[in-house]
Amino acid sequence: MSNLIDIQSQIEKLQKQANEIKAKEFNSTVQDILAKMQAFGITVKDLQNAKPAKGSKAIRGKKPAAVAKTEKTSKKAGVAVAAKYRGPNGETWSGRGLTPKWLSSLIAQGQSKESFAINAQ
Structure with a gap:
């Protein structure tokens, strides 16, 4: 059975891995979003004025x-x-x-x- 120090070390390593993966995928994700925005003619203003979809987890239960x-x-x-x-x-x-x-x-x-x-x- 692992002790606390071993577990914390594993958590630290996994967190670093997650940050590296996120950094690698960030630029490609942004490029993908930009391509879709261009294809559909979506502007930043459109995104700011857009109403979130029903059941969206990011805003569920939150009100201005x-x-x-x-x-x-x-x-x-x-x-x-x-x-x-x-x-x-x-x-x-x-x-x-x-x-x-x-x-x-x-x-x-x-x-x-x-x-x-x-x-x-």
Whole structure:
């Protein structure tokens, strides 16, 4: 059975091999992409404006920050949940799940949760 030092040495060697393979294949991959872009008339602007395909692993579950802040949805029902609390810097919380840090810190400072209720303002 190998000891920790042997395993770490193997990991290091494999990591070096992976980096070498990546470096060797990088230029050919870039050339392949450029050739396809020319064949289809694709520009860098097209790539920047392109919407990712559904189910793409690279972006699955990620939303732009602006959308993520304003959009609160219930995963179970797929229905938007209105924010019930708003912080001094515009943060919002629907009242579901764990209390967010911004509200927890304000409560710890002696303020009440109800003072941040949206309908009370």
